Amino acid sequence: MVFARDRNNIQEGASNYELTVRIIKAQNIHGTDIVSKPDCYVCLQLPTSLADRKRTRTVWDNANPVWDETFHFRIHSQVKNVLELSVYDEDVGTGDDYLFTVSYDLGNVPLDENVVENFTLNKEFQEELQVEFNLVIIPESQKKVTTNGVLVCPEMVALQVEVHKERKGAFKKKTELALSVRGSFEDSHRILLQSDSDHELNLHETAVFHFPRDFGTEMTATLCRVYSSFDVTFTNETENDSSNQTTVPLSLISPMENYINVQIPAIEVKPLDMQIRLNECPEKLDVRLGFDLCDKEKIFLQKRQRVVAHTLKKVLQLEEDLVGEEIPVVAVMATGGGARAMACLYSHLCGLQNMGLLDCVTYIASASGSTWTTCKLFEDPNWSQNKLSEAINNAKKHVTKNKISTFSVDRLKYYRKELQQTAKDGQKPSFTDLWGLMLESMFNNGKNETRLSDQQAALDNGQNPLPIYLAINVKQNTISTLDFKEWCEFTPYEVGLLKYGASIRTEDFGSEFYMGRLMKKHPEPRTCFLQGLWGNVFSLNLVDTWYLTTQLDTFWDTWVKDRIKDIDKEDIRVRRESAHTKTRLFTPAGVFSRIWKGVLTNRPIDGEQHNFLRGLYLHKDYHQLPQFTTWKDSNLDNFPNKLTPLADNLCLVDAGYFINASFPPLLRQERKVDVIISFDYTLDTPLLSLEQTCNYCTTQGIGFPKISLSEEERKTHKECYVFNDEDNHNCPTVLHFPLVNDTFKKFKEPGVLRSPEEMSDGNVDVTGAFSPYFLTNFTYSERDFDRLMKLTQYNLSNNTELILDALHTAVERRKARNISHKMHQTQAQKKT
Template sequence: MNTISPSTFYKEEASNYELTVRVIKAQNIHGGDVVTKPDCYVCLWLPTSLADKKRTKTIWNNPNPVWDEIFHFRLHSQVKNILDLSIHDEDVGTSDDHLFTVSYDVGNVPLNEKVVENFSLDKEFQTELQVELNLVVIPETQKKVTTNGVLVCPEMVTLQVEVPKKRKEPFKKKTELALSVQGSFEDSHRILLQSDSSSELDSHDTAVFHFSRDLGTEMTASLCRVYSPFDVTFSNDTENDSSNQTIVPLNLISPMENEISVQIPAMEGKPLDVQIKLNECPEELDVRLGFDLCDKEKIFLQKRQRLVADALKKVLGLEEDLVGEEIPVVAVMATGGGARAMASLSSHLCGLQNIGLLDCVTYIASASGSTWTTSKLYEDPNWSQNNMSEAINNVKKHMTKNKLNTFSMSRLKYYRKELKQAAKDGQKSSFTDLWGLILESMLYNKKNEFKLSDQQAALDNGQNPLPIYLAINVKQDKISTLDFKEWCEFTPYEVGLLKYGAFIRTEDFWSEFYMGRLMKKHPEPRICFLQGLWGNVFSLNLVDTWYLTTQTDTFWDTWIKDKIKDIDEGSIRVRRESAHTKTSLITPDGTLSGILKGVLTNRPIDGEQHNFLRGLYLHKDYYQQPQFTPWKDSNLDIFPNLLTPLADNLCLVDAGYFINASFPPLLRQARKVDVIISFDYTLDTPLQSVEQTCQYCTTQGIGFPKVSLSEEERKTHKECYVFNDKDNDNCPTVLHFPLVNDTFQKFKEPGVLRSPEEMSDGDVDVTGAFSPYFLTNFTYSERDFDRLMKLTQYNLANNRELILDALRTAVQRRKARSRSCDVPQTQEQKKT
């Protein structure tokens, strides 16, 4: 296995294989219909070879069907190739019953040796499926491919199809050339061969397709009649008539060859001659593959270090300057919490400035409602160098204003106009975008043209901490967030899916990618659309709501979830050194459960974004890479055919659904964070996020301090908790600040008691259902807003010494580590 360092992509030697699959027979099949015998067929899906599925013929009325059909697939040696074999019971008049799916790792097949597998589908009824597989190397296909150990970028080629103008002679009836290349970026093109010269279609006589050279791709071409120049309609005699289609296997054509002439049969008259040619594409990628930081962030860190070193020297009273690796990395982590989080984070950042600690911070990570604060602050390139009281006043103005105008007729017309423009710009407009526009109305007084990449101006000289915004990628329907979620981080420099090590420029978010290349550039979204995405409290499905309410997934696991079983059981041997994925049997639930699952998992008001991993493959050893960090309960991570690279779209939602925190980006090894100041804005469970993060990190092997709390600590919350691991230098110290009202009730400032007349000012309700700061409240009274500001700043100032102690310890650790690196090693130490 190739284990890589978390630096960047590299090149690997690769070949192509040909896989032959012979579907032989099945026995003792029990169909979905208890009255009649099953009418079975088998579907074969190998998406790393072909974009579409293949299937056998149907064997009618037979529980022991014999197919004996052969299928061929072209494979890439460095890609994780998983063959899904699904058995279906065909029904007339209703949808077919899906009985079983076997998920089989082709890496299990030895080279140049036929293997017969008998897959046990149901031991009770002795149900089996028998398949023969044979894998051979295709000669002279050795090449180098780009990979980061988790993703593989295949070789891209373009197919150019041209209709020579001299051959665009008139047909008796209006005709068009329909072209399709399944698995290509474009999928299909059409060229109108006879129309008015003013027709837009008539001016295009060349079609271009982008696709993977490694796929067993075919071009399908046919001539079809057109009945209306405005509404292209295929005649009944050509629409499904494969005899009128010309199929060209593209893997037989070399990019080195000259143009090839292909004849397309016509229904009447002469056939049409077209010229086709394959061209190689440049190797440069627009998707950055790697687990290291991007160059722009590295440059920012160098500039920020100087300011942080000066601030630490001042606040800690150090005699010597801190240099290089001696300078610790301090980060702020903020949870979600709607408008409460937005207001409180503003107050906390102001509080850090007041006690001289804001310039010590390198990163600010936020999720959900807290993202609304940072995205607003960074419109000012020097916000952290200015007095933050002005920023607080700005938040107060919008938090206390009347928001009825948000739903006025003029605003509704504005929303409609902006959504139309977003759709024109290439975005799949949804309720998430509408929610972003509503937030814009509540947080701003006018249309805000600011974009996330514009925040780079606030980082040019390292004058502010680097903001990081967190979301999670989920499946839009059929699969619960309990089973699948992936961290996605946004910075002014990049947007990336962390576990795949794949990033794009922030300016290119909303654009379309394929095989690591930027294919269609769309305008970058305005910041309001991202605010709606990061803080969309309405994109829950019913299963998410159940989980958040009960913190249990028993109902989902017991009644709704597909049953997945390992059927290797020693009979299916690991025959090659390639990383082996266990053979799994997936048994879908019945029709009623399927309907219930659809109701429970559907996200009717979620949005979709273009998937910048589209066209990339998972490496054959992806699951063994330490950088690939799935959730422990994400069963899909062992099913590469269902993971994000094979999805057409992303479904990015609020990160607060399961861990209402923004820790993950700060725990990336490359960021080397030493101290995390954690601000938790949850009302009822202010310690849950840090406990869940600890559990997640323990499972994944990520450095995070142990969070162990007594029952008393859970009941009576402190103003600040310090979690650390003194024996682990790779583990950050976490100072966790819940939103609590403790000593503030008696002290208006640290060490200054309240007078009897001032006692009412300390009565701030941040618990219970009747708190004025409940999640869906977006309008506070001035008194409630001011009290929340004073409470949060007081809690921070009252625990200043705890923060300073953590910073001193971080400096000492850094210095000790730096000195140990400078000490020459003995020969024995070098051997060790």
């Protein structure tokens, strides 16, 4: 199967299946009760079907329960369908004991055959669960789905419900109609059936539900009595009767122009009439499915190439102009580090400008504290064409000022007002938002109204590099960052989750999406809120802190991590195609481990963002697409039911919780980066993020130079390291500038020794425990700020030749590849 890389791929021939699951029996089940036999029941959950969670009856006091119960699901042929079978031991008076879950890929079930699986739960005790599966095609016309090979978007329809409200006094008691459609964007509507006035003109009310057309959902309509207290209506305190409930299977209705009449038995005399119909929804998606760069970035690159080519010819003293594929892509990578990273990035960019190299740069990637710099710079559409000394002076004013006003009564009132406005704008206020407002107070003059999308003005003519901001998506609770993290990049054009090949317009970040459509538009957040998200040093959980401090995860793996193992038998392995996931047995941890897990993984002060992948599904062959496995960084990638498309919200946090660097967006093959100038602002371990990136890329098969250092090199850090791969010209050259104080102690400028009176200016403490630049310090003295600026600019200018050599090499490699490519084209044409 071939998938398009640069556009949405429309596949024909998607079908619907009727899945029948018969829970037959289990044997030798060991419950948690020592004095009695287990009281077992089985729960069935298939998140990719819109059916409710189903369960068998309980078989009491029996270690070998026999259920012989059958359940039905409607599933989609192009979607990865994984059924979860969970066994519980029921307890009367206390919570039921959860014993285990079997995760089974329904792709193992052939069409029109009965397949009986005996799942081995415990070999030692010969525990087994026996289940029968049957899969048949539902006769109907073929449907089309939109997919990029990783995500699938089936057709969406809108159910329109028209209800006629009665005149005042028609009902003896207040009555409302409760409508619900499981799996829809809206989920439910409540309509008060009695009008407030005899003269009310509009007695009709309309409810709309958007849902996937082929997933077999139903509409439930219930008439409820509403009780009031002190003239306030409490809609959640209702009395209803199952006889007043009507269920309409929506899979039996085809989109049509005419309404269908539905009658609901009324609490009082006459039934309630309502009309329903299905409307088709536009096929065009607001979520871009594709791994290629967006069109706006491609246009920017064409414009930026002209600036880069002109600058490279000048600084490298080339005789000929660089054109097309001969022009290398140079990127700046900046790590986090709080106010230290913010100040140092200003200095480094100023140094590149002074060296005439800033216009050679196409991308600037930043994470955590360094994002505060790029956000501020890009408020000026022509910032790189102006002297950066003024921007540094402005930063100095904010870094050196007293921050006590950040916590004044007036500021606290302002924070409260802004958080209330955030709630009105459709977002759930969090500590991350409060932190963003505090950063705004510390490093800005008053309220900053800018949005990330406003930065497009700084890219219109290719006059500045393209900024990329990095975050990671994690699970908010129960799962550590060690086990799950997904890169999320922000640019002025798009916000995208790299692994899934899904992006939205930056203007739409924070809005609500469903099935790839923009359903509810909310205002784009101000950049201060994004800065709080990108640089929130407070949303670490204890596991993250342990890992960042010790680099050891043995405690987590040994004592806390859930037990998961492959239980496929040979006959399943023979049947299973390469794209099918393994059958896995999940055994929950003990009470002690569950308590520890809750303590260690809880992120009490994280914020949540609307998940723009909501309503999309993983493709049945998502593992076969190279782009997905390239960005695979999670143990949960083999558990599609736990991945982001099925999550209600995103939990985006500081990328430094995994690797304190912003390399990943620059390593995308589509960006073709040749040289990365890496600025590392870590105090005590200035090479750690580089080594972590190397290990990560080696594991994932991403092109990155090998980082090999001797013990001596680890003890004595240099001002600049050059790493490249001579055997792989597609691998970028990395020039790594750690934050160290080496020759600066003796030289105030390259080649200019300090006088005895100036020696104290060279004593910049960037390693000691009492360094003024520690992470949580946001206020520096003017002297400390100035010395940090001089140190970083000196380290850069002292290694100018290394940078120029790397640029020369990149140009030569580009030219050689271009000549080779033309030769291959010529040979191919001759053969044709």
